[in-house]
Amino acid sequence: MRLRAVALGIAASMSMSFSALAGELTFWHAYSGQQDKVDFINYALEEFGKAHPDIKLNVVAAEQSSYKTKLNTAMASGNPPDVFYTLPGGFLGAFVAGNQMYSLDEALAKDGWGDSFLSSALAQTTMAGHTYAVPIDIDSSVFWYNKKLFAEKGWTAPATYDQLLELCEKIKADGLVPFALGNKDSWPATFWFQYLEMRLKGSGVVSSFVAGKPDATLGSEGTEAFKRIADLSAKGYFPVGFNGMSDQEANMLFLNGQAAMMLNGTWQIGASADAPDGFELGFFPFPTVAEGKGDQSDILGGVAAAFGIAEKTTNKEDAVTLLRFLTSPAVMTKYVELRKTMVTVKGATTEAAAGPVLYGISNDLMGKAANLDPFYDTAMPPKGTDTYYTSLQGVLDGSVAPDEAAKRLEEALKAK
Secondary structure (H helix, E strand, O other): OOEEEEEEHHHHOOOOOOOOOOOEEEEEEOOOHHHOOOOOHHHHHHHHHHHHOOOEEEEEOOOOOHHHHHHHHHHOOOOOOOEEEEEHHHHHHHHHHHOOOOOOOOHHHHOOOOEOOOHHHHHHHHOOOOEEEEEEEEEEEEEEEHHHHHHHHHHOOOOOOHHHHHHHHHHOOOOOEEEEOOOOOHHHHHHHHHHHHHHOOOOOOHHHHHHOOOOOOHHHHHHHHHHHHHHHHHOOOOOOHHHOHHHHHHHHHHHHOOOOEEEEEHHHHHOOOOOOOOOOOEEEOOEEEEOOOOOOOOOOEEEEEEEEEEEEOHHHHHHHHHHHHOOOOHHHHHHHHHOOOEEEEEEOHHHHHHHHHHHHHHHHHHHHOOEEEEOOHHHOHHHHHHHHHHHHHHHHHHHOOOOHHHHHHHHHOOOO
């Protein structure tokens, strides 16, 4: 495989068509900006090159936040990449609605490829009975903490939300930040709202809007969830300047012991690989909320990333070959090993590759959860996601009242 990598900002600004010639593909991905992501994609593309030296890949990489904007621009201009990273739910749905995605039904039906995926994962990239992308990984969100720090301070993992707030006061009194949060890219704070909505009202809230159910609503619980988030911010439980801080910067506060806990996805395992000596990563589920109507065992989790093929692609045979290679058991097990993230291919998330922390989350939390609620921001249509992000940032900095944020979000989710 001949491989050429380009910067996304440059590629997206060029007035050119990304349509490939025979034996050539343009491949866009968002595995950039974090070492475990870079390690995986470098491994995968190097191995693909060995297996398929006749296929040239023109590779375009970007970090997640800028990637979505650039991909939307390319799709809207009618010059999509041939094979590209996408998110499930509303993000992918917008491309499907615009007839821009190639259906993978025929390819998945050959040689048992479709049967190699977890059916629950494949369902999240299937719309109106057709599958338009192959799911790659399954992430869940939990609280992370340094076991050594907690042991030294005599702190214990909280089981209830009230206990969590009590712990925050102890942590503040010790001169530390209770929660690491870097919300510059908007998505890191979404776990707080979704978990509170899940605990207070129940799972499936945003899915009901996406499905067009007439009775879909955030309910009064949406306002209450925003109120609780505003209260956490007002009490100083997040770092100073967190809305302008990157997720990577927040992670450093956590790893260096300046922040005691972090609500983040299972990719935190890979992000903790460079922790100082003595750091021991632990986890606990989002605490129960006493007055909540939702099933308190529910876990925020779902397909985090997928790869699809543009309908305009002329070289679909090679494009499918690339997708089949990326989702092969060997490559997916390497994904687990390098990124410490669960994958969608059956049997690929082995205990040896996952390690004790990830395997514990898979068995102890996800395996026992009554429901897995897909990530709100990827399930929503793009305009809904934009409103979600801006409303949540406003609640956190005090510029948007909780009831107004809930109203804006509900209206955005109901809009056609």
